Amino acid sequence: MEEQYSPLAQPILYRILDANLDRTREGLRIIEEWCRFGLGSGELAEECKHLRQEIARWHTMTLRSYRNTTDDPGTELSHPQEEQRSGIEQLLQANFCRVQEALRVLEEYGKLYHPEMGKTFKQMRYQVYTLESRLLAHQRHQVLQNSYLYLVTSPGERLFAIVEAALQGGLTLVQYRDKNSTDEIRLKTAQKLCQLCHRYNALFLVNDRVDIALAVDADGVHLGQDDIPLELARQVLGPQRLIGRSTHSPEDLKRAIQEGADYIGVGPVYETPTKAGRPAAGLEYVRHAVKNSPIPWFAIGGIDMNNFDDVMATGCERVAVVRSIMNAEQPTLVTQYFLSQLNRVRNLKAYKVLPN
Ligand SMILES: Cc1ncc(COP(=O)(O)OP(=O)(O)O)c(N)n1
Numbered sequence: 102m103e104e105q106y107s108p109l110a111q112p113i114l115y116r117i118l119d120a121n122l123d124r125t126r127e128g129l130r131i132i133e134e135w136c137r138f139g140l141g142s143g144e145l146a147e148e149c150k151h152l153r154q155e156i157a158r159w160h161t162m163t164l165r166s167y168r169n170t171t172d173d174p175g176t177e178l179s180h181p182q183e184e185q186r187s188g189i190e191q192l193l194q195a196n197f198c199r200v201q202e203a204l205r206v207l208e209e210y211g212k213l214y215h216p217e218m219g220k221t222f223k224q225m226r227y228q229v230y231t232l233e234s235r236l237l238a239h240q241r242h243q244v245l246q247n248s249y250l251y252l253v254t255s256p257g258e259r260l261f262a263i264v265e266a267a268l269q270g271g272l273t274l275v276q277y278r279d280k281n282s283t284d285e286i287r288l289k290t291a292q293k294l295c296q297l298c299h300r301y302n303a304l305f306l307v308n309d310r311v312d313i314a315l316a317v318d319a320d321g322v323h324l325g326q327d328d329i330p331l332e333l334a335r336q337v338l339g340p341q342r343l344i345g346r347s348t349h350s351p352e353d354l355k356r357a358i359q360e361g362a363d364y365i366g367v368g369p370v371y372e373t374p375t376k377a378g379r380p381a382a383g384l385e386y387v388r389h390a391v392k393n394s395p396i397p398w399f400a401i402g403g404i405d406m407n408n409f410d411d412v413m414a415t416g417c418e419r420v421a422v423v424r425s426i427m428n429a430e431q432p433t434l435v436t437q438y439f440l441s442q443l444n445r446v447r448n449l450k451a452y453k454v455l456p457n
């Protein structure tokens with residue numbers, strides 16, 4: 102790498118560059134390990150590796166030779182937040198932040214070192230922003246793919262306690278549904294629920310309201326047939342957030358898939374007081390979804406422990422419930438029961454005891 106002399110005292114510049122080259126390489130390595138071992142995504146891991154190699158080309162022996170760790174006051178500095186990570190989400194966020202900050206430093210100080218360095222590191226910073234979005238999207242889709250039980254909430258004094266109990270039972274997908282509260286309450290509740298779900302690495306979606314989903318940084322939104330068009334929601338939310346769509350007929354199902362829904366609701370399987378007035382689409386429509394939906398879908402409407410086996414007998418693998426969990430005396434146990442039964446059916450299919 103050719104060097105250009107700068108007015109800044111050379112050892113200082115070289116130490117700044119060395120420290121930040123190190124920081125970006127380390128941060129990217131941490132992210133890469135998650136892409137590889139956590140997400141099993143060769144493509145994302147390869148991208149991190151490629152970036153690390155690009156950065157390594159700038160990390161010359163000359164720059165490294167100016168390192169002076171013993172006299173660096175920065176090695177002693179640590180923020181309490183660096184000592185603790187609440188989960189993988191926070192760990193990744195902290196490392197993306199660290200990499201992006203260091204790339205910005207390299208972009209600015211690099212201009213004093215080499216005519217190409219500023220431009221190169223600016224480009225890399227944008228590549229890292231894109232990587233962060235892709236990783237987040239990948240992670241969300243993966244959790245969705247592995248979610249077989251979906252809790253759609255109803256308002257009530259025990260809302261947070263019930264959702265937390267269900268999360269403790271292994272729930273990974275939650276939708277906040279509240280038809281009557283003021284927007285002020287909806288926003289506050291959504292914020293709290295979102296934090297709660299993320300603490301358990303579960304996805305959090307908002308019913309109907311794209312604006313609230315965005316405001317609380319939810320993982321996505323659930324739209325009904327009478328809500329805003331999916332295309333518009335996608336424009337607002339971007340490609341990395343999830344969009345679910347209710348469907349009540351084969352035509353709805355086909356359209357939702359064509360419009361790019363990430364998952365669909367299929368129902369009501371049975372008439373239900375939670376959605377009073379909507380006629381049941383029935384098990385026949387569930388059988389149609391079994392054969393025709395290439396994307397994840399959840400049977401919904403009146404599903405409880407008594408009729409669960411009938412629903413599963415159609416070949417359905419995922420269910421969404423409101424009352425079965427929200428009205429349960431022991432939401433953790435009910436969640437565990439549903440999850441174990443859903444698991445059992447999938448295992449029977451995997452071992453060919455049941456047809457796929
Ligand atoms: C998973 C899931 N499926 C269907 C619905 C119903 O949505 P919608 O038709 O928009 O009715 P409301 O829930 O808004 O009354 C859902 N919420 N979740």
Ligand SMILES: Cc1nc(C(=O)O)sc1CCOP(=O)(O)O
Pocket residue numbers: 253347348366367368369370373374375376401402403404421422423424425
């Ligand atoms: C919110 C909702 N949507 C439905 C649909 O078919 O689109 S059925 C439904 C209510 C589901 O509540 P419960 O589990 O209490 O019957």
Ligand SMILES: [Mg+2]
Pocket residue numbers: 308309323324325326328
């Ligand atoms: Mg709706």
